Amino acid sequence: MNKPTFRGSAGYVASRALMDSVNIAIALEKPLLLKGEPGTGKTMLAESVAKALDAPLYIWSIKSTTKAQDGLYVYDVVQRLYDSQFGEAGVDNIEKYIHLGQVGEAFEDDRRSVLLIDEIDKADLEFPNDLLWELDRMEFTIPQTGETVKAKHRPIIIITSNAEKELPDAFLRRCIFHYIEFPDEPLMRNIIRVHFPDLEDKLLDQALAAFYWIRSLPAVRKKPATSELIDWIRALGYSGIPEEDILAKIPFAGVLLKKNEDLDTLAKAKERRENVH
Secondary structure (H helix, E strand, C coil): CCCCCCCCECCECCCHHHHHHHHHHHHHCCCEEEECCCCCCHHHHHHHHHHHCCCCEEEEECCCCCCHHHHHEEECHHHHHHHHHCCCCCCCCHHHHEEECHHHHHHHCCCCCEEEEECHHHCCCCHHHHCHHHHHHCEEEECCCCEEEECCCCCEEEEEECCCCCCCHHHHCCCEEEECCCCCHHHHHHHHHHHCCCCCHHHHHHHHHHHHHHHHCCCCCCCCCHHHHHHHHHHHHHHCCCCHHHHHHCCCHHHHCCCHHHHHHHHHHHHHHHHHC
16 A cells, blocks of 8 residues: 655645655654644644645644543543433433544544644653553553444554653654754745745845844743744734834834843844944
8 A cells, every 4th residue: 555645735844854754654654753842833744744645634732631541532421420310311322422532533534634642741741651552553442332443544643742841762662753943044934935925035034134133142032933933024014114124123023022031132132233333
């Protein structure tokens, strides 16, 4: 059976290394674990792969309270108790109260799907290990009914992590790992062109110069990412500010920087720069 190949999509500019990692993960039928600073497109990659391969997309967004079973199925015992108190029909049919989670739905899909497990490191330390058996065997059993849910097609699994905590070695061994580097200026230029195909070259040049200068300031704690740059360029376009003032004045800095201390750092850096010139 020929494996699908990911070559990027119209709305997502992927580096060659990232495309290679996606295709290796598909070929080896292993989850792709992505790390990288916020704004490097980890979550959007799954959407791009699904769109490029014309595959259904299932997104499981992990929270601190998420348990591994939540992605497999949920047994709504509260609703069953409520129905029994009010004499609802079918209370004895437990299957009525079993609802598949995103993993279960991906397993049940008649087409090969893309399954995104987003920000896995937000859950507790045992969470990744609790999924090992299901992701290895591509099946799980629902104890309340005795039913075994087995994947009709092995999903393409993409897992993101913001490195908030270390993941277990046993889990890491089962993944293909890729660290998404923050885009350099030529790649960022291509990314911006996807969002603003008609953007004036001079405005883009000025915006990129200001953006990467801000990111280079060592004292900036929360460096602006791609999403902030896109919002900033949109704001610059709405404002009609002269292009030659963008780098000099860096207007609407609050679109790029979200902390008071970072805005103070920028103000001081601009003042030093003006004094030098």
